[in-house]
Amino acid sequence: AQQVNGSSTQASRFDPNFTESVINANGPKAHPRLARVMASLTRHLHDFCRENEITIDEYMAGIDMINRAGQMSNEKRNEGLLLADIFGMESLADEITHKLASEAKDAPTATAILGPFWRKDAPIYKTGESIVKGFPEGDHVMMHGKVTDFDTGKPIENAEIDIWHTGPNGLYESQDPDQPDMNLRGRFYTGPEGEYNFYCLRPTKYPIPYDGPAGELLQLLDRHAWRPAHIHFIVSAPDYKPVVTQIFDRRDEYITNDVAFAVKESLIVDFEPREGDSKAQFELKYDFKLASY
Ligand code: MBD
Ligand code: FE
Structure with a gap:
């Protein structure tokens, strides 16, 4: 040698x-x-x-995919995360991070992955307001519930609920030049009994962006690109562990077949018809339970 x-x-x-x-x-x-x-x-x-x-060719193809994911990423597009998400890796890391908050009957609200579309500084709204600034043609939902301390059951006042979801065309505002800035995103604060309520749209199933390396890989693997209809939340309050989560529409055809492997049983919800409210056709009650540090 x-x-x-x-x-x-x-x-x-x-x-x-x-x-x-x-x-x-x-x-x-x-x-x-x-x-x-x-x-x-x-x-x-x-x-x-x-x-x-x-082989070297395969290695270079992989490196090229990583480079292209990086080149198309910016504050509105996180292709690297998308690429990792379709491997189920964010869901796995989420599970590892929150071992205790799983499917136990009495547990803090289960977590789910953040995904690539959260934006900081969503508009702050007052209780009862709507996050719908455009696309009023969707099915509107009055969502309400309580935020409580998981150990004591006591209400948490002034908890922040940060929400984001796609429009009826399956696009987040940040992906869609036709939607007003920050459409379908908002932050609300709970009242003295931990209560919150706001209006949003009933979410629809949604194909993840298909025009980059993640989409390319799904195609090569003969996989679909759909996420079941979901609404994202970050629920937080001083002295409590923030809960990053999503809720999922039970009636969605992709509920058992999420491209990002994020669905958990306790996060599946039923949207109920709402009577006598000119602002919403559906209603959804969901309570959040936070664990203190
Ligand atoms: C999404 O909208 C999403 O929520 C996740 C987790 C991955 C891709 C697109
Ligand atoms: Fe999403």
Whole structure:
């Protein structure tokens, strides 16, 4: 073998010693958590390449996909997250992060993935107002309920409920030049009994953006791009663990077949017909339970 700096060249890259030599390149001052995670990632990635005999062409195709995802990402488009979401990885990380808040009968409200379309600084509305600023032709919903302390059952006053959902055309405002800025997004604060209520639209099923690497991969894998109808929430209050979650329409045809693998039983809801309200055809009651720190 050729001599490099007095030592022989490394073992064959097929040899696990090669993998260990890459890991051992880390110095003693490496950040401990990062060093541990990267060692594991290196082993899995090397094993993946060996197991599947990944060729240079395949490797370059993967790198190209990552680069294209990055190039098309901006504050309105998070293609990297979308790409990871269709592998179920955000759902897995969510489950790992919130082991306790799962499907137990009495648990804090279950979490679900954030997804790529949250925007900060959604407009603040007063109780009873509507987040619908455009697209009034949808089915309107009066949504209401309470935010309570999961341990004591006591109401939480001034909890923030941050909401976002798509229009009836299946697009978030940020994806759609025809919708007013911040349409179908809003923040509300609970009253003294933890109560909230607001108007929104009944969400519709929605295909995730299909014009980038995530869509390309779905097509190559013969997978559909649909998420079941859902509304996103971040419910938060001082001294409580924020709940990032989504609710899902039981009647949606994709309820058991979500492209992002985010549905949980306790987050499936029934929209009920609403009588005598000129502003909404449907009603939805949903209570949120937060755990204190
Ligand atoms: C979405 O609207 C979404 O909520 C998730 C989690 C992934 C892709 C698109
Ligand atoms: Fe969404």
